[in-house]
Amino acid sequence: MGEQSYVKEITDKSKDISRWYTDVVLKAELADYSPVRGTMVIRPYGYAIWENIQRDLDRRFKETGHTNAYFPLLIPESFLLKEAEHVAGFAPQVAWVTQGGEEELVERLAIRPTSEAIIGYMYSKWIQSWRDLPVLINQWANVVRWEKETRFFLRTMEFLWQEGHTVHATPEEGEEETLRMLGVYKAFAEESLAIPVVAGRKTESEKFAGALRTYSVEALMPDGKALQFGTSHNLGQHFAKAFDITFLDRDGQRKYAWQTSWGVSTRMMGALIMAHGDDAGLVLPPKVAPVQVVVVPIGMKETGDDPVAQLAAEVEARLRKHFRVEVDRRTEYTPGWKFNEWEMRGVPLRLEIGPREVERRQVFSARRDVRAKRAIPMDNLEAEVGALLDAIQSDLLEKGRRFMQQHTTTASTLSEFKRALVENPGFVLAPWCGNAECEARIKDETTATIRNLPFDQPAAEGKCICCGQDANIIAWFAKAY
Amino acid sequence: MGEQSYVKEITDKSKDISRWYTDVVLKAELADYSPVRGTMVIRPYGYAIWENIQRDLDRRFKETGHTNAYFPLLIPESFLLKEAEHVAGFAPQVAWVTQGGEEELVERLAIRPTSEAIIGYMYSKWIQSWRDLPVLINQWANVVRWEKETRFFLRTMEFLWQEGHTVHATPEEGEEETLRMLGVYKAFAEESLAIPVVAGRKTESEKFAGALRTYSVEALMPDGKALQFGTSHNLGQHFAKAFDITFLDRDGQRKYAWQTSWGVSTRMMGALIMAHGDDAGLVLPPKVAPVQVVVVPIGMKETGDDPVAQLAAEVEARLRKHFRVEVDRRTEYTPGWKFNEWEMRGVPLRLEIGPREVERRQVFSARRDVRAKRAIPMDNLEAEVGALLDAIQSDLLEKGRRFMQQHTTTASTLSEFKRALVENPGFVLAPWCGNAECEARIKDETTATIRNLPFDQPAAEGKCICCGQDANIIAWFAKAY
Numbered sequence: 001m002g003e004q005s006y007v008k009e010i011t012d013k014s015k016d017i018s019r020w021y022t023d024v025v026l027k028a029e030l031a032d033y034s035p036v037r038g039t040m041v042i043r044p045y046g047y048a049i050w051e052n053i054q055r056d057l058d059r060r061f062k063e064t065g066h067t068n069a070y071f072p073l074l075i076p077e078s079f080l081l082k083e084a085e086h087v088a089g090f091a092p093q094v095a096w097v098t099q100g101g102e103e104e105l106v107e108r109l110a111i112r113p114t115s116e117a118i119i120g121y122m123y124s125k126w127i128q129s130w131r132d133l134p135v136l137i138n139q140w141a142n143v144v145r146w147e148k149e150t151r152f153f154l155r156t157m158e159f160l161w162q163e164g165h166t167v168h169a170t171p172e173e174g175e176e177e178t179l180r181m182l183g184v185y186k187a188f189a190e191e192s193l194a195i196p197v198v199a200g201r202k203t204e205s206e207k208f209a210g211a212l213r214t215y216s217v218e219a220l221m222p223d224g225k226a227l228q229f230g231t232s233h234n235l236g237q238h239f240a241k242a243f244d245i246t247f248l249d250r251d252g253q254r255k256y257a258w259q260t261s262w263g264v265s266t267r268m269m270g271a272l273i274m275a276h277g278d279d280a281g282l283v284l285p286p287k288v289a290p291v292q293v294v295v296v297p298i299g300m301k302e303t304g305d306d307p308v309a310q311l312a313a314e315v316e317a318r319l320r321k322h323f324r325v326e327v328d329r330r331t332e333y334t335p336g337w338k339f340n341e342w343e344m345r346g347v348p349l350r351l352e353i354g355p356r357e358v359e360r361r362q363v364f365s366a367r368r369d370v371r372a373k374r375a376i377p378m379d380n381l382e383a384e385v386g387a388l389l390d391a392i393q394s395d396l397l398e399k400g401r402r403f404m405q406q407h408t409t410t411a412s413t414l415s416e417f418k419r420a421l422v423e424n425p426g427f428v429l430a431p432w433c434g435n436a437e438c439e440a441r442i443k444d445e446t447t448a449t450i451r452n453l454p455f456d457q458p459a460a461e462g463k464c465i466c467c468g469q470d471a472n473i474i475a476w477f478a479k480a481y
Numbered sequence: 482m483g484e485q486s487y488v489k490e491i492t493d494k495s496k497d498i499s500r501w502y503t504d505v506v507l508k509a510e511l512a513d514y515s516p517v518r519g520t521m522v523i524r525p526y527g528y529a530i531w532e533n534i535q536r537d538l539d540r541r542f543k544e545t546g547h548t549n550a551y552f553p554l555l556i557p558e559s560f561l562l563k564e565a566e567h568v569a570g571f572a573p574q575v576a577w578v579t580q581g582g583e584e585e586l587v588e589r590l591a592i593r594p595t596s597e598a599i600i601g602y603m604y605s606k607w608i609q610s611w612r613d614l615p616v617l618i619n620q621w622a623n624v625v626r627w628e629k630e631t632r633f634f635l636r637t638m639e640f641l642w643q644e645g646h647t648v649h650a651t652p653e654e655g656e657e658e659t660l661r662m663l664g665v666y667k668a669f670a671e672e673s674l675a676i677p678v679v680a681g682r683k684t685e686s687e688k689f690a691g692a693l694r695t696y697s698v699e700a701l702m703p704d705g706k707a708l709q710f711g712t713s714h715n716l717g718q719h720f721a722k723a724f725d726i727t728f729l730d731r732d733g734q735r736k737y738a739w740q741t742s743w744g745v746s747t748r749m750m751g752a753l754i755m756a757h758g759d760d761a762g763l764v765l766p767p768k769v770a771p772v773q774v775v776v777v778p779i780g781m782k783e784t785g786d787d788p789v790a791q792l793a794a795e796v797e798a799r800l801r802k803h804f805r806v807e808v809d810r811r812t813e814y815t816p817g818w819k820f821n822e823w824e825m826r827g828v829p830l831r832l833e834i835g836p837r838e839v840e841r842r843q844v845f846s847a848r849r850d851v852r853a854k855r856a857i858p859m860d861n862l863e864a865e866v867g868a869l870l871d872a873i874q875s876d877l878l879e880k881g882r883r884f885m886q887q888h889t890t891t892a893s894t895l896s897e898f899k900r901a902l903v904e905n906p907g908f909v910l911a912p913w914c915g916n917a918e919c920e921a922r923i924k925d926e927t928t929a930t931i932r933n934l935p936f937d938q939p940a941a942e943g944k945c946i947c948c949g950q951d952a953n954i955i956a957w958f959a960k961a962y
Contacts, residue, residue, distance in 0.1 A: 032603065034553045035560070036590065041603055044548035044618060051549065067525035068532065072515045073592075073623055073639050074576070079516070095555070096580040097592065100638075101573050101627040109517065111554075111578065111592070122513065122522055131813070137525060142554055142623065146582040157581075158554050332612070 010344075012279050017223045024273060025152045028282050028345050038150040038157035042266070045345065048290035050160065050266060054140065056192050056287065057162065057264070060184050066136040066164060071118050073142075074109040079117040083242040086116060089209020093145040095157075111144040116210060116235070116261060119165045120243035127167060127257060129248045134177070135167040153270035154227075154481055161265035167257045169249065171236070174258035175213075178234040181262040182215045185230035193268065194285040194396035195219045195275050196404050197229050198427070198476055200452030205436050208261075212236030218451040218476065220404045221274045224425025226451045226478035229271055232262035270481075276369075276396055282346025283369055285396050286389040293319055293385060294347045295327040295363075298335045298354035307358045315351065315363060315381065322382055323389070343368060348392045349385065351376075369396060414442075414465045417477070421448055427478050429454075431462030431471035438466035442477070451476040491825075493760050498704045505754060506633045509763050509826050519631040519638030523747070526826065529771035531641065531747060535621065537673050537768065538643065538745070541665050547617045547645060552599050554623075555590040560598040564723040567597060570690020574626040576638075592625040597691060597716070597742055600646045601724035608648060608738060610729045615658070616648040634751035635708075635962055642746035648726065648738045652717070655739035656694075659715040662743040663696045666711035674749065675766040675877035676700045676756050677885050678710050679908070679957055681933030686917050689742075693717030699932040699957065701885045702755045705906025707932045707959035710752055713743035751962070757850075757877055763827025764850050766877050767870040774800055774866060775828045776808040776844075779816045779835035788839045796832060796844060796862065803863055804870070824849060829873045830866065832857075850877060895923075895946045898958070902929055908959050910935075912943030912952035919947035923958070931956040 010023035025031050030046030042050065058068070074097060080087045090113045097109040112118065123135060144158045164181060168174045182199055189197045197217035207214035211233040218226045239245070240256040249255050276283040286292050297312040312327050319325040328338050335352070342350060352364040362375045365385075369392050376384045407426025411417035420428045432438060432450065442465070443449050453475050464471040491504035506512050511527030523531065539549075555578060561568045571594045578590040593599065604616060625639045634640075645662060649655045663680055670678045678698040688695035692714040699707045720726070721737040730736050757764040767773045778793040793808050800806040809819050816833070823831055833845040843856045846866075850873050857865045888907025892898035901909045913919060913931065923946070924930050934956050945952040 032606070034599070035602055036553050036555050036557060039553040039555065041553065042551040044550045047550045048548065050551075067529065069525045069528045070523040070531075070641065072517050072520040072522065073625065074517050074520065076517060092582050094582065095578050095590075097576050098579045099577040099589075101575065103627070108580075109576075118515070118517075121516055125513070144554065146584070160551065 010279070010281060013222070013277060014279075017221075017274070020277070020279075021270075021274060022152065024277055024281055024344075030269070030273070030282075031152050036157075038147055040152055040156050042160075045290060046269065049269060049272070049284070049288055052288040052290065053192070053268065054162075057184075057188055058140075060188060061138050061162075061164065064136075064180060064184060066138045066166075069137045069139055070141070071115050071122065071139060073112055075112055075115075075118045077108050077110060079121060080110055082117065082120075083210045083239055085238070086210035086242075090114065090145075093147070095144045095146055112141070113143055113145045114261075114263075115139065115141070115143075115163055115165065116239055117243075120239040120245060120259075123165075123167055123257075123259075124243045124245045127245055127247050130169050130250050133167060133169045133247060133257065134173065136164075136177075137166065138162055138164040151270070153266050153273070156266070159266045161263050163261060163263040166260045167240075167245065168259070169247065169255075169257065171258050174236070174260055175234055178213070178215060178232045178260045178262070181260070182217060182230075182232040185217050185232065185262075185264060189217060189219065189229055189268075190397055192285070192287045193272050193275075194287075194393055194400060195229070195271055196397065196400045198404075198452065198454065200454045200476060202231070202452055203436070203439055203450050203475075205439060206450065208233045210235065210238050212238060216452050218478070218480075219271050219275065220407060220426055220478070221271070221481065222403070224407055224479070226427065226476075226480045227267075227271050227274075228451070228480065229268060230262070230264040233260060235259040235261060275400060277346070280340070281344035283396070284346035284348060286348045286393050289346065289348050290324065291326045291342075291345070291347045292323045292389060293325045293349045293351060294342045295319075295325065295351045295353060296335055296338050296342070297327065297329065298352055300329070302331065308353055308355060311358050311363075311378075312353050314378075315353065318381055319385060323385065339366075349388055351385075367392060411465060412462055414445075417442075417448075417465050418446055421446055421479065425479070427451070427476050429474055430465045430477055432473045432475045433464035433467055433469045433471045434473050435464070435467065435469075438464055442466050446479075448477045448479050451478050451480060491760070491762060494703070494758060495760075498702075498755070501758070501760075502751075502755060503633065505758055505762055505825075511750070511754070511763075512633050517638070519628055521633055521637050523641075526771060527750065530750060530753070530765070530769055533769040533771065534673070534749065535643075538665075538669055539621075541669060542619050542643075542645065545617075545661060545665060547619045547647075550618045550620055551622070552596050552603065552620060554593055556593055556596075556599045558589050558591060560602060561591055563598065563601075564691045564720055566719070567691035567723075571595065571626075574628070576625045576627055593622070594624055594626045595742075595744075596620065596622070596624075596644055596646065597720055598724075601720040601726060601740075604646075604648055604738075605724045605726045608726055608728050611650050611731050614648055614650045614728060614738065615654065617645075617658075618647065619643055619645040632751070634747050634754070637747070640747045642744050644742060644744040647741045648721075649740070650728065650730065650736075650738065652739050655717070655741055656715055659694070659696060659713045659741045659743070662741070663698060663711075663713040666698050666713065666743075666745060670698060670700065670710055670749075671878055673766070673768045674753050674756075675768075675874055675881060676710070676752055677878065677881045679885075679933065679935065681935045681957060683712070683933055684917070684920055684931050684956075686920060687931065689714045691716065691719050692742075693719060697933050699959070699961075700752050700756065701888060701907055701959070702752070702962065703884070705888055705960070707908065707957075707961040708748075708752050708755075709932070709961065710749060711743070711745040714741060716740040716742060756881060758827070761821070762825035764877070765827035765829060767829045767874050770827065770829050771805060772807045772823075772826070772828045773804045773870060774806045774830045774832060775823045776800075776806065776832045776834060777816055777819050777823070778808065778810065779833055781810070783812065789834055789836060792839050792844075792859075793834050795859075796834065799862055800866060804866065820847075830869055832866075848873060892946060893943055895926075898923075898929075898946050899927055902927055902960070906960070908932070908957050910955055911946045911958055913954045913956045914945035914948055914950045914952045915954050916945070916948065916950075919945055923947050927960075929958045929960050932959050932961060933957055
């Protein structure tokens with residue numbers, strides 16, 4: 001193998017993860033630059049991963065009682081203005097429509113940066129009574145935020161996402177929903193993307209513009225930087241008051257409703273690429289891989305009764321019933337070239353079939369993640385392929401957990417904190433007094449931010465690493481994407 | 482039943498189909514008005530139908546070799562200007578972004594009214610050699626067209642659609658693809674939506690702005706007006722020349738590529754509602770109904786061992802394996818009220834379960850379409866429910882075919898033509914000389930337009946109904962939505 005050089009070379013991941021990332025995105029044909037600054041094109045292979053992500057998440061949303069709907073792309077400026085914190089947070093990022101056809105608009109329209117405002121308006125029409133609650137709606141949509149610096153998937157002016165928007169009769173139900181969806185994101189990240197995440201509450205200065213409380217799940221990337229994977233907001237009654245979402249409760253009283261919103265986006269694709277990839281390209285967890293198994297016939301002759309071709313066809317027919325499988329029958333490329341290309345594309349499992357495999361009624365398997373190779377007898381094909389895919393899925397998560405553990409440090413003073421960020425970049429768990437000034441000062445001095453505050457807080461108190469005052473909060477700090 | 486009045490009354494369909502349509506859309510909660518002129522909100526029940534439509538079509542696209550991708554929402558004005566006919570056709574309908582955040586844009590950006598321009602630009606980057614062809618990409622997306630008059634689903638400023646964009650090495654392959662996708666639309670309309678359509682070629686004056694040839698499938702609505710259901714365009718080399726999409730062919734020559742594009746939109750939802758509905762509301766074909774079977778327990782007691790509740794649970798568990806089923810266990814409504822509500826929502830099959838059904842180990846079924854009722858023994862539940870749903874699906878199509886046949890007239894003179902439009906509104910098949918002036922004059926005098934030109938043209942010639950000259954073209958005329 002490998003005697004024919006594979007043209008699509010990529011930067012070493014350990015040398016320059018940023019260039020490696022761009023190389024992989026372009027060369028695995030996940031996405032491409034578009035002529036509009038800050039936007040990208042999601043190419044078929046990248047979009048196929050997104051479709052698998054969508055299908056998986058959508059199932060989880062429906063299992064938790066949600067339905068999908070679709071709200072307009074364009075939001076009148078006056079709607080954004082109704083919730084003061086919301087408009088302050090988003091106005092600098094809005095793309096404005098000022099002309100429709102030949103018509104100059106009287107009121108300019110925002111391309112949605114998020115949909116709380118338009119959905120809040122509709123909910124005020126739809127909700128009258130406690131009988132109408134809860135409302136559990138999700139939307140799959142594109143949004144636009146005018147960003148200065150952009151990177152494939154991680155930060156783009158337009159991105160695809162889902163935004164859940166729910167309404168409840170009590171604050172307890174709202175909080176329960178907020179945490180339920182945070183849990184869905186955590187489960188999805190770990191079970192399907194094989195990316196471990198830490199869940200917790202955002203600080204006041206990092207919460208969503210207009211929220212009462214924001215929770216997040218955060219992943220750790222190989223360079224030790226955290227990536228905000230998803231957020232779930234308890235909106236309290238902020239938008240209900242701004243948009244007059246009230247209901248007649250069982251007790252005959254008219255009350256403001258309690259709301260949540262929560263979202264994940266194509267940004268997850270960035271986490272997926274960075275978390276698992278290596279110097280040969282992408283490594284995809286089987287659950288979201290567009291092709292789970294690639295079959296490469298070797299020394300196949302172009303005659304109908306070629307035994308290699310026949311065995312490849314049998315393997316394809318049998319595996320297709322259970323897995324996403326592709327047979328690479330192209331004649332213009334050598335097997336070595338094909339191995340490299342499918343490795344670049346991160347296909348979890350490769351099966352090679354040549355004359356020796358025909359003779360022994362077996363296929364030769366190669367795992368993408370750990371590159372382990374072994375023969376699989378045809379008698380046991382489906383079961384062993386299934387077991388290998390399961391092993392790849394769980395080993396990737398396990399590897400991620402070890403990485404996170406190894407790159408999580410505790411610090412009790414600012415000098416320990418700074419040393420940890422240099423010597424072992426990753427999460428640092430450290431005590432914080434809860435003061436926004438300390439939070440800002442730590443960020444200024446170290447560029448690390450509080451990612452979130454874990455749910456399990458220690459009973460014992462420490463001293464804030466910044467001001468030295470008593471601190472009863474432990475925070476996940478990290479530099480972040 | 483029916484002793485309790487159902488509050489959500491709707492206009493009689495035969496009296497005023499336009500008001501009936503709006504009533505049904507609002508009262509079945511398919512969609513709602515939005516505060517942005519010309520846009521709408523697709524509510525969960527309407528969106529669930531759209532999800533079924535998407536899933537079905539997406540499968541058909543993938544079976545014919547296509548993959549999905551995603552291209553940017555915003556298109557620089559200069560791109561739209563590259564294909565002269567294209568910009569002339571779409572410029573009056575474009576919503577323009579002129580400001581991003583605080584930044585005044587140097588070049589304004591169009592919200593895509595369709596994506597040929599941006600996709601053409603990307604294809605010119607991606608396509609180098611015959612080996613890169615064909616390119617078979619589809620996109621599910623929202624588009625915006627600044628419309629003056631709008632109606633739920635049928636014509637909205639923003640709508641959801643799919644747009645296929647393919648590239649081929651030869652004109653023959655381009656034409657073959659154009660017709661293949663027209664065939665996919667026809668099969669989908671008839672097999673899944675139970676709406677018969679006529680397929681044919683659009684006249685020069687009705688073709689897509691920038692196309693070489695446009696084909697359409699057209700459905701006939703109950704008021705005798707045609708509705709353009711989907712279009713498939715052979716783009717020839719128009720966009721390839723505008724965007725420099727060339728490839729090195731097998732013969733060593735650099736050549737312009739051949740392209741197609743094709744699309745259907747949420748407009749189909751309008752056809753679906755109008756085609757099948759009746760005075761009691763929606764009637765949905767089982768293949769796209771969000772709920773295929775609704776179970777209404779009657780006289781159920783709220784105790785764990787109530788035999789009606791037990792039978793309903795058994796029915797639910799058994800049917801859930803095969804069908805989309807819902808049990809209406811609400812206690813605040815009477816059975817009669819529930820019957821009316823589920824009829825309004827067009828659920829194809831209702832199963833009633835009361836003490837008599839428990840006693841006889843049966844359920845009592847009522848078809849939504851023809852209102853036929855009969856008992857189904859529990860022993861044979863799955864098979865009979867399946868057979869009933871199949872019968873509803875095929876009977877709806879058959880009914881549509883009969884309607885179209887009854888409302889299709891032939892005319893050989895303009896006076897016959899006018900009489901047909903009055904006496905039996907629907908399609909009129911009539912000879913046409915092929916001259917755009919005659920086409921325009923017929924439209925001016927009758928408001929009927931040529932919907933398309935059928936593929937099977939008669940061998941014998943007639944006389945144009947407008948100018949009386951020899952006509953070797955037979956056209957499908959109709960008034961249209």
